[in-house]
Structure formats: structure tokens, C-alpha cells
Amino acid sequence: MKTILTLAAVRIRITLRNKTFLFFSLIMPMVFFFLYGSVFAKGNPQAVAYLMGPVMSLTVMGTFWGLSMQLVTWREQGILRRFRLAPISPSTMIASSVLANYALILPTIALELALARFIYHVATFGNMLSLLVLVVLGITSFGAMGLVVASVTNTMQETQIINQLLWFALIFLSGATVPLSVLPSIVQRIGLFLPATYLVSGLQRAMLFRQNVLSLGVEIASLLAWAALAFFISTQLFRWEPEAKLPRSAKLWAVSTVLPFVLLGIWENHNGKLLATAASMLSDRPVENAHPPDRPQ
Amino acid sequence: MPNPVLQVENLVKRYEEVEAVRGVSFSVEEGEVFGLLGPNGAGKTSTVEVLEGLRIPDGGRISVCGLDPQKSPNELKNEIGATLQATSLPDKLRVSEAIGLFAGFYRRTRNPNELLKRFGLEEKRHNFYNQLSGGQKQRLALAMALVNDPRVLFLDEPTAGLDPQVRHEIYGIIEELKGQRKTILLTTHYIEEAERLCDRVAIIDHGKVIALGTPRELKQRSGSNARIEVRLARPASNGTLNNLESVKDVREVDGTYVLHCHRTAPAIVALVKHLETDNNELVSLEIATPSLEDVFIELTGRRLRD
Numbered sequence: 001m002k003t004i005l006t007l008a009a010v011r012i013r014i015t016l017r018n019k020t021f022l023f024f025s026l027i028m029p030m031v032f033f034f035l036y037g038s039v040f041a042k043g044n045p046q047a048v049a050y051l052m053g054p055v056m057s058l059t060v061m062g063t064f065w066g067l068s069m070q071l072v073t074w075r076e077q078g079i080l081r082r083f084r085l086a087p088i089s090p091s092t093m094i095a096s097s098v099l100a101n102y103a104l105i106l107p108t109i110a111l112e113l114a115l116a117r118f119i120y121h122v123a124t125f126g127n128m129l130s131l132l133v134l135v136v137l138g139i140t141s142f143g144a145m146g147l148v149v150a151s152v153t154n155t156m157q158e159t160q161i162i163n164q165l166l167w168f169a170l171i172f173l174s175g176a177t178v179p180l181s182v183l184p185s186i187v188q189r190i191g192l193f194l195p196a197t198y199l200v201s202g203l204q205r206a207m208l209f210r211q212n213v214l215s216l217g218v219e220i221a222s223l224l225a226w227a228a229l230a231f232f233i234s235t236q237l238f239r240w241e242p243e244a245k246l247p248r249s250a251k252l253w254a255v256s257t258v259l260p261f262v263l264l265g266i267w268e269n270h271n272g273k274l275l276a277t278a279a280s281m282l283s284d285r286p287v288e289n290a291h292p293p294d295r296p297q
Numbered sequence: 298m299p300n301p302v303l304q305v306e307n308l309v310k311r312y313e314e315v316e317a318v319r320g321v322s323f324s325v326e327e328g329e330v331f332g333l334l335g336p337n338g339a340g341k342t343s344t345v346e347v348l349e350g351l352r353i354p355d356g357g358r359i360s361v362c363g364l365d366p367q368k369s370p371n372e373l374k375n376e377i378g379a380t381l382q383a384t385s386l387p388d389k390l391r392v393s394e395a396i397g398l399f400a401g402f403y404r405r406t407r408n409p410n411e412l413l414k415r416f417g418l419e420e421k422r423h424n425f426y427n428q429l430s431g432g433q434k435q436r437l438a439l440a441m442a443l444v445n446d447p448r449v450l451f452l453d454e455p456t457a458g459l460d461p462q463v464r465h466e467i468y469g470i471i472e473e474l475k476g477q478r479k480t481i482l483l484t485t486h487y488i489e490e491a492e493r494l495c496d497r498v499a500i501i502d503h504g505k506v507i508a509l510g511t512p513r514e515l516k517q518r519s520g521s522n523a524r525i526e527v528r529l530a531r532p533a534s535n536g537t538l539n540n541l542e543s544v545k546d547v548r549e550v551d552g553t554y555v556l557h558c559h560r561t562a563p564a565i566v567a568l569v570k571h572l573e574t575d576n577n578e579l580v581s582l583e584i585a586t587p588s589l590e591d592v593f594i595e596l597t598g599r600r601l602r603d
Contacts, residue, residue: 003401003402006398018389078381079385081351082381082384082441084351085381086403088402240351
């Protein structure tokens with residue numbers, strides 16, 4: 001445990017010295033925040049409250065970029081080899097990176113909430129405990145997803161490509177940019193297979209309807225299951241050496257990470273109320289037609 | 298007799314079709330500096346990385362400090378220190394952070410600040426890793442390898458790619474460690490390094506140990522390359538020198554006779570006797586002992602750096 005903490009502390013410092021990281025974890029979320037708050041919500045407190053779910057989701061989801069890129073770079077440059085000489089395990093390396101991520105992302109989330117209160121006068125954040133649980137689970141699970149991506153890719157370029165594909169699917173089909181209910185119904189149904197959809201919807205319901213952790217059970221349980229599975233798979237597929245061969249089964253394992261959300265997606269498509277809730281939240285808190293912002297390069 | 302710190306028996310390591318290590322055996326005693334000398338791709342690094350537990354052997358038996366690297370990796374890692382080829386640290390990691398971080402990983406540790414002082418990195422302690430020169434990076438790597446006060450130290454090509462001045466600086470450090478009776482396994486393709494630093498050397502080529510012994514033994518064993526260069530008062534009659542005991546072959550180069558001989562001592566005695574009976578005189582005599590390079594060429598027909 002001590003090792004994980006020491007390693008996490010050093011990783012936080014290294015990351016803070018990295019300009020790319022500052023861009024993705026602080027500047028980009030702030031751009032989203034002000035774009036959503038001032039342009040789409042026109043500063044209307046209720047509309048801002050509605051959009052805080054998407055804004056926080058984008059901040060949380062961004063974590064998978066940093067983690068996957070760092071792991072791949074460290075492997076490519078032979079940094080992991082040096083760590084491997086010391087008595088530390090893959091799970092220590094992975095746990096420390098997720099832990100470092102909390103320390104790096106939670107302040108940004110806090111800043112977003114503070115700005116929402118003081119600039120846009122959002123009166124309430126709903127159920128704070130639910131928000132915290134969802135944000136922490138989101139950081140864990142999207143971070144773990146980044147580590148799974150890093151374990152099946154070999155170079156920075158490959159990682160970038162996969163990250164872009166995932167990022168676009170996650171932000172456009174989940175309600176994080178365009179509200180779910182304005183999307184064609186087939187796209188909405190595809191969205192039900194994405195973890196991001198449950199994160200956005202959970203955060204919005206916690207904020208707008210003050211839903212507690214129990215009533216957000218499905219969202220929380222599925223993110224938890226996903227985080228655990230992705231974490232487990234990333235420790236199994238962890239490679240210290242750039243030339244280490246990827247077993248043929250590895251990509252299958254990596255893909256199996258989607259299992260919790262395939263099951264949840266099927267269930268939601270048949271029985272769920274998520275789409276109806278999303279529609280009612282949008283109509284209760286009307287927002288101007290939102291044009292989706294692209295991820296800056 | 299004490300157990301050797303390192304024991305390697307018939308080690309085999311394959312990469313797909315390529316057999317990089319083909320039955321290597323040697324053992325290293327406590328306090329010994331043992332060198333694996335060979336050209337690039339000879340199987341030195343593979344051997345060392347199997348001992349460090351970084352690679353899984355395909356055959357043979359190994360023991361490091363009495364441990365099997367595959368069965369007790371964490372025990373092993375607490376006992377060994379190493380510098381690797383092709384390794385790095387995060388660019389934005391400070392020198393003091395790097396050594397402090399690694400000190401935190403081990404059960405037994407040495408004071409990181411003292412290590413930095415000893416390796417001349419005290420003034421660089423706040424520098425980022427990417428601000429260090431090649432020599433400074435290598436000194437940091439050595440300091441980090443010692444942070445757990447290891448029983449055995451693996452140095453994989455510790456001076457490769459460094460300029461001569463820095464190389465001698467690293468030699469000094471290794472000699473100091475040798476003076477403290479550290480057990481060291483080092484790989485190198487520099488003859489000078491092996492001759493200067495190692496108590497014993499295994500010459501490795503194509504994944505096999507082709508010679509093993511102290512540098513002196515190896516050179517003596519390679520009798521065929523020992524040369525005696527003599528200048529005489531009067532020219533020697535052709536062919537007479539050739540018939541002397543132990544002498545294999547004689548050539549004359551600008552008035553100097555170069556005698557290639559199996560063993561130098563009997564050849565010199567025979568030469569002096571011959572000159573006395575021939576009424577000739579010795580003007581000068583030089584014995585050129587073979588270097589490990591000569592040994593290598595003799596054993597493989599190639600130069601080391603080819």
C-alpha cells in the first residue's frame with residue numbers, strides 16, 4: 001500500500017509537469033464548461049444545472065487519454081523495464097495510476113461545481129453523495145478502460161487512433177454532447193450500450209432529481225462491475241516490455257470488458273426507463289439546440 | 298566450500314526461431330567480478346535478463362543468491378541491483394525523486410542522499426532526468442542499482458555509448474565497488490573493460506561460452522598468438538630461428554624478427570642459447586602478450602567489434 005501511495009505521488013508530480021496533461025485535464029474541461037454554460041445554457045442556472053452532467057462526464061471520461069498514453073509511452077521508452085527490476089507488481093503500477101488520477105481530476109470537478117455556483121448561480125447540486133460516487137467510479141472505470149487500451153496497443157499512434165474512435169463514440173452517443181433525446185431513436189438505442197450514457201444520466205439525475213445512491217443502483221452497479229472487470233483485465237494483460245508478445249487471446253479479453261454494458265444495454269433496451277427520463281429532463285429544462293463541440297487536438 | 302552467488306547450468310533461451318542462448322554454464326562466487334565478453338547479439342543480455350528474472354528461460358538451471366528467479370521473483374528483486382540496456386526514466390522526474398522513489402520499493406535500503414553524493418550527483422539532485430548528460434544518467438542508474446544494497450549487481454554494458462572520459466569514470470566506480478567485495482556480473486564488448494575490471498571472464502559467441510577463465514589464463518592459453526620481437530646484432534640465417542623450440546613461425550619486418558610461438562618461456566631460452574652458439578647478440582627483445590581480442594579472434598576467426 002505504501003508503495004502504491006509513493007508511486008501515485010510521484011506520478012501526480014510528473015503529470016503536473018506535463019503540459020499535454022494540463023491541457024486535457026484542466027483547459028479542455030474548462031472550455032467545455034464555459035461553452036456549455038454561456039453558449040448553450042445562455043447562463044440560465046437551470047439549464048446550466050442540466051448541462052453539468054455532460055460537463056462532468058467529459059471531464060471524467062478524459063482520464064482514459066492520459067492513462068493510456070502514459071502507459072504506452074513508458075513502455076515504448078523502456079521506463080517500465082526499469083520499474084520491473086524492482087519488487088513491484090503490475091497491479092501496483094495500475095493502482096497507482098488510477099489513484100493519481102483521482103488526485104488530478106477531482107479538483108477539476110470541484111472547480112467546475114464551484115464555478116457553476118458562483119458564475120452561473122446554480123442553486124443546488126442535488127445529491128452530493130451520488131455525484132461523488134459516480135465521479136469516483138467514472139474516473140476508476142474510464143481510467144481502467146484506458147489501461148486496457150494501452151495493453152493491446154503497441155505504439156503511440158495506435159493508441160491515439162483507438163482513443164479517438166472510443167472518444168467520439170462515447171461523447172456523441174451518450175448524451176455528453178448532444179442530448180440523447182434529440183438523437184434518432186436507433187442511435188439512442190445504441191447509446192444504451194455505452195458506459196458514458198449511464199454516467200451522464202446518473203450525474204444528471206443526481207443533480208436534478210436529487211436521486212440517492214440506491215435509486216441510481218443500476219448506474220452505480222454497472223460502472224462498478226465495469227471498473228472491476230477492466231482493472232482485472234488490465235492487470236492480466238499488462239506488459240512491461242515493448243517487445244513482449246501480445247497473446248492472441250488478449251484482444252478477446254480486452255473486448256470482453258464491454259460485457260457489463262452489453263448486458264445492461266440489452267436490458268435497458270427492453271425494460272429501461274433511461275431514455276424516457278433523459279427526454280423528460282430535456283423537456284423540463286429546455287436547452288437551445290446544442291452543437292457538439294469536437295475534441296480539440 | 299561456499300555456495301556460488303550465481304549459478305548457471307546449461308541455460309537455453311529462444312526467441313521464436315532464434316536460439317539466443319545455447320547451453321551457457323558458469324558460476325560466480327561471492328565478491329567476484331565476472332564478465333561476459335562477446336560481440337553484440339552473442340546472447341549476453343539474454344543471459345543476464347534471465348538471471349534478473351526479466352525473461353523466462355527455455356532450458357537449464359539457474360540460481361541467484363540461492364533463488365530461482367521465476368519462482369521467487371520478489372525475493373530475488375530485493376537481493377539484486379541492475380543497470381539495463383535500453384532503459385529510461387520519465388523525462389520530468391527529478392534525480393532525487395527517482396532515487397527516493399526506488400528506495401521506497403525495497404525492504405532494505407541505503408540512504409539515497411549518500412548515494413547521490415558518492416556518485417557525484419548531489420548538485421544535479423533537482424534536475425529533471427532529461428536534463429542529464431549520458432554519463433550522469435549512467436551514474437544515476439548505478440546509484441539506483443545500489444539503493445537496496447544488493448548482494449549481487451548486474452551491469453549490462455555499463456559503458457556502451459559513453460565517451461572515453463566518462464567510460465573511465467564509470468570504470469573507477471566499478472573498481473571501487475570491486476574493492477568493497479561486491480559480487481558483480483557485467484557484460485561488455487569492450488576488451489579493455491573486461492581485462493581491467495573482471496576477475497574472471499566468459500567469452501560468449503553465438504549463444505555459447507567458448508572460453509572461460511581469468512583474463513591472464515585466457516591469454517596464456519592462447520599460446521599461438523604470443524609474439525617475441527627481437528632485434529639482433531647480425532642477421533640470423535634464414536630458417537634457424539624457425540627450428541627453435543616452441544616457435545611456430547618467424548617473419549622479418551624491417552630488421553625485427555617476429556617469432557610466433559606456442560609458449561614464450563621455452564622459446565626465449567632456446568633463442569638465447571642459439572644466439573650464443575651462433576656468436577650473435579641480442580639488441581632488444583619484446584614480448585607481446587596476446588590481448589583478449591587476440592583470444593577472441595583466434596577462437597572465432599572474427600574481430601569482436603565486427
